[in-house]
Amino acid sequence: MSAAEDTVVLYRPTGPRELELVRASGNTRWPPRLPDQPIFYPVTNEDYAIQIARDWNVPASGSGYVTRFRVRSAFMQRYALQKVGGREHTEWWVPAEDLEELNDNIVGIIDVIHEFYA
Numbered sequence: 330m331s332a333a334e335d336t337v338v339l340y341r342p343t344g345p346r347e348l349e350l351v352r353a354s355g356n357t358r359w360p361p362r363l364p365d366q367p368i369f370y371p372v373t374n375e376d377y378a379i380q381i382a383r384d385w386n387v388p389a390s391g392s393g394y395v396t397r398f399r400v401r402s403a404f405m406q407r408y409a410l411q412k413v414g415g416r417e418h419t420e421w422w423v424p425a426e427d428l429e430e431l432n433d434n435i436v437g438i439i440d441v442i443h444e445f446y447a
């Protein structure tokens with residue numbers, strides 16, 4: 330079975346601080362959540378990630394990035410998809426306490442696929 334067949338592709342809109350921490354890990358791990366961030370929420374599609382990075386991250390921090398990464402399907406099956414708006418606004422909600430295990434289930438690296446600037 331290839332990596333594509335037993336993984337789920339996830340997208341994560343992120344700001345510059347979080348991206349700096351991802352890069353410090355060699356693009357292999359997400360940083361721990363802050364105390365006021367009880368969930369880690371990668372999204373299910375590139376268009377939704379672009380909307381968040383461009384429309385939220387850029388005004389908040391001057392830049393926004395869209396990342397793409399793969400996680401083992403068996404791990405992601407624990408979590409239900411959440412619809413948070415329109416049809417394309419779907420996310421996975423991973424509790425902060427499960428983030429290290431999610432990191433352990435990343436296959437390959439976390440790629441930056443889009444960059445937006447003020």
